[in-house]
Amino acid sequence: MQKSLLIALIITVIGAVAIHQFGTALPAYAAFVLGAVLVAIALTVVSNQPSSASNAKYSGPTKTLYVGNLPYRVHENEVKALFAKFGPVNSVRLVRDRKTGRRKGFGFVEMSDTGADKALDKLNDYTFQERTLKVREARTQESSGDRD
Known part of the structure; x- marks a missing residue:
């Protein structure tokens, strides 16, 4: 304002x-x-103009994607803009180190189910700010504990 x-x-x-x-x-x-x-x-x-669709919360079925190998200096808005090309994005959460506060180079994107499928297909191994992204469907916390 x-x-x-x-x-x-x-x-x-x-x-x-x-x-x-x-x-x-x-x-x-x-x-x-x-x-x-x-x-x-x-x-x-x-x-008085209606706000853009990117600010509206999507209420249909969603998926959460894991996004790895992100540039350390990337901001949530940049990641949101990248994924919004494929469908409505509800949230972007970039993981930070608890002690230093620095980003760890990975995060999670919650978006529409169909948009997530498209983004997964198009953005896995995509070069973003000189880094090759790794995009996967995020595992739930229950299933992440049974890694072998």
């Missing part, structure tokens, strides 16, 4: 200067008020 307020203020000042320069009969304070009104209208129109 603060970022959009700062952008609105900057646009208002620039608009006021432009209106004052090109509309010489208009005093500076009136140009500022006119710019503020125009920005308020623009922000109202933008904020």
Whole structure:
């Protein structure tokens, strides 16, 4: 919210200067008020648009995918954007070391069932930020204990 307020203020000042320069009969304070009104209208129109589908929580059947060999500096939003190409993503959880707080290079993506199948097919062995991803269907905690 603060970022959009700062952008609105900057646009208002620039608009006021432009209106004052090109509309010489208009005093500076009136140009500022006119710019503020125009920005308020623009922000109202933008904020009333429906939010994108990527922000909506998918409520159908989901799968959780294990994603390995992630770049250590990758952010959740970047991983979400990558997987969102294949279907709605509910959550991305990148695992961190408890002591250092650094990412461990793997994580989990919860997404629609059909999207997960497509992502698994397309993104396993996919090169992402100079790393080759390993994508698998995540095992439940009960079944992960019986590794041989």
